Amino acid sequence: MTRSPIDIEPRRPSPIPGAHGLEGVTPRETLTGQPVVVNDAFIQSLERVCASVDVDDNSRRDYARDWWPLGMVWATTGHVARMPAAVARPRSVDEVAAVLRLANDAGVPVTAAGGRSGVLGNSLPVFGGVVLDLTQLSGITDLRGDDLTVDVMAGTFGDDFEAALQKQDYTAGHWPQSMKLATVGGWIACSGAGQMSTRYGTMADITKGVTVVLADGRVVETSEYSHSSTGPDMTQLFVGSEGTLGVIVSARLHIHKKAEYSESGAWAFDSFDEGADAIRRFSQRGARPAVVRLYDATESRRNFDTRDQHILLIHDEGDPAIVAGIMAVVREECDGKLSDKALVDRWLDNRNSVHALDDLILDRAPDTMEITAPWSRLARIYHDATAAMMAVDGTRTATAHISHAYPGSAGLYFMFGGRPELEDRPRWYREVWNAGARSVLANGGNLAHHHGVGLQRARLMGEALGSGLDLLQSVKDALDPNGILNPGKLGLSNPFGPTPDWADKAAPQA
Numbered sequence: 001m002t003r004s005p006i007d008i009e010p011r012r013p014s015p016i017p018g019a020h021g022l023e024g025v026t027p028r029e030t031l032t033g034q035p036v037v038v039n040d041a042f043i044q045s046l047e048r049v050c051a052s053v054d055v056d057d058n059s060r061r062d063y064a065r066d067w068w069p070l071g072m073v074w075a076t077t078g079h080v081a082r083m084p085a086a087v088a089r090p091r092s093v094d095e096v097a098a099v100l101r102l103a104n105d106a107g108v109p110v111t112a113a114g115g116r117s118g119v120l121g122n123s124l125p126v127f128g129g130v131v132l133d134l135t136q137l138s139g140i141t142d143l144r145g146d147d148l149t150v151d152v153m154a155g156t157f158g159d160d161f162e163a164a165l166q167k168q169d170y171t172a173g174h175w176p177q178s179m180k181l182a183t184v185g186g187w188i189a190c191s192g193a194g195q196m197s198t199r200y201g202t203m204a205d206i207t208k209g210v211t212v213v214l215a216d217g218r219v220v221e222t223s224e225y226s227h228s229s230t231g232p233d234m235t236q237l238f239v240g241s242e243g244t245l246g247v248i249v250s251a252r253l254h255i256h257k258k259a260e261y262s263e264s265g266a267w268a269f270d271s272f273d274e275g276a277d278a279i280r281r282f283s284q285r286g287a288r289p290a291v292v293r294l295y296d297a298t299e300s301r302r303n304f305d306t307r308d309q310h311i312l313l314i315h316d317e318g319d320p321a322i323v324a325g326i327m328a329v330v331r332e333e334c335d336g337k338l339s340d341k342a343l344v345d346r347w348l349d350n351r352n353s354v355h356a357l358d359d360l361i362l363d364r365a366p367d368t369m370e371i372t373a374p375w376s377r378l379a380r381i382y383h384d385a386t387a388a389m390m391a392v393d394g395t396r397t398a399t400a401h402i403s404h405a406y407p408g409s410a411g412l413y414f415m416f417g418g419r420p421e422l423e424d425r426p427r428w429y430r431e432v433w434n435a436g437a438r439s440v441l442a443n444g445g446n447l448a449h450h451h452g453v454g455l456q457r458a459r460l461m462g463e464a465l466g467s468g469l470d471l472l473q474s475v476k477d478a479l480d481p482n483g484i485l486n487p488g489k490l491g492l493s494n495p496f497g498p499t500p501d502w503a504d505k506a507a508p509q510a
């Protein structure tokens with residue numbers, strides 16, 4: 001049952017849409033504030049401790065962007081948020097530690113990056129410095145079937161990792177839409193949630209341990225068994241930390257036997273609230289099918305060509321007896337409002353497609369906002385937040401679906417878009433996000449369900465966490481006293497200056 005190790009060839013991150021606007025130009029930076037000055041002597045020292053360091057314009061330009069939609073818009077006029085001084089690609093934990101020691105001593109910011117599929121500017125080097133590309137740390141170092149546990153390097157891409165597990169008849173059960181774009185380290189650092197999280201859990205549930213390099217180069221391990229009572233869980237400190245507390249170099253994850261059996265069903269409700277309540281009822285009876293997705297009428301029409309119906313898709317997999325029991329509970333609570341099961345197959349076939357996003361993002365300015373809503377306030381949050389976003393000048397559509405269900409709450413995923421002029425988009429993005437997020441917070445929801453905070457939501461962290469942000473700052477100050485790790489993120493203060501307000505100046509001109 002033990003397989004150790006399994007090689008997985010390292011890959012470079014996938015290209016990010018919108019790059020054509022940057023071809024052949026020296027990009028201009030949009031962010032306020034100044035990057036930290038990095039001198040030649042530092043770069044030479046960096047090259048001595050890390051085998052692969054790029055300082056050419058092309059590499060620095062690439063790592064000045066991630067999948068944040070506003071960054072793609074900026075790129076069309078030859079702009080990026082901020083260029084790093086260098087991109088370092090360590091090939092070992094020792095190299096990661098050496099880079100961090102060097103940067104810590106010199107006071108140079110270091111921003112960890114995996115696939116750069118973050119959609120909120122999470123891996124942007126806000127104050128310049130070094131981007132630490134972890135994608136060369138790839139592979140499974142240990143797979144223990146009896147313990148349903150795998151040790152995996154942080155830079156392993158999601159699709160390669162899952163394929164390697166499936167070959168051994170296991171699955172991690174983590175299926176983000178960005179499976180091919182993202183790395184295991186990025187999954188943990190953003191506290192991600194896959195499409196099957198209702199059965200398999202989010203990365204907070206799946207992650208049982210991490211090996212982390214701290215800002216001063218110390219390497220710490222936090223691995224634990226399924227449950228322990230040996231003080232607070234240090235692993236969870238790094239889940240969702242977005243590279244601000246340490247650099248994750250490997251992780252111990254909980255895995256499952258690959259499912260041999262599955263069942264699906266689709267239901268149609270007359271209102272979103274009615275469908276949501278059915279999910280609440282079956283979740284509270286203990287039914288946790290892998291996929292739970294309720295689309296409001298607009299999204300149902302867009303995805304399935306239905307009219308005035310709110311479509312619920314359910315798909316479960318695993319042991320036949322358990323799946324049959326769960327589906328029986330789902331059927332009872334959905335009360336006979338059966339729709340066409342083929343809709344589930346259609347969704348399953350297309351669920352990881354990202355091919356049309358390039359044109360769509362530039363044409364219609366779509367963006368998404370995922371939050372967690374307690375069941376008692378979910379209907380209100382859905383109605384008020386979509387109305388608040390629609391009220392912003394330039395918005396054409398604001399819709400939502402439930403994509404993750406828990407006994408006490410659900411993950412609500414808003415999709416919105418408009419056709420503001422290119423130069424008006426920073427204003428529009430900011431206003432629509434402020435309107436939506438503040439409406440959710442005012443009604444008792446949270447700021448983020450699974451995309452993290454990044455640069456985009458940093459300004460809202462004080463409103464969302466209150467005194468919890470002070471506690472987080474204390475942890476940050478203790479682990480990273482020089483503030484070098486991904487400064488400008490999570491609403492944390494740092495020595496390099498205030499977090500840039502990404503829409504506080506005139507829109508960039510071509």
Ligand SMILES: Cc1cc2nc3c(=O)[nH]c(=O)nc-3n(C[C@H](O)[C@H](O)[C@H](O)COP(=O)(O)OP(=O)(O)OC[C@H]3O[C@@H](n4cnc5c(N)ncnc54)[C@H](O)[C@@H]3O)c2cc1C
Nearest residue numbers: 114115116117118176177178183185186189192193243248
């Ligand atoms: C089309 C699309 C669909 C998506 N669908 C989903 C989805 O279904 N579910 C979901 O959860 N997310 C989704 N995302 C968001 C994104 O893919 C996730 O946040 C993912 O976990 C990021 O992984 P990454 O390797 O790309 O990290 P990056 O984007 O490179 O980095 C994200 C953050 O993590 C930090 N980080 C990265 N690696 C490390 C490390 N080794 N140590 C410390 N910090 C690190 C970075 O500093 C940054 O703050 C989607 C994104 C896109 C573009």
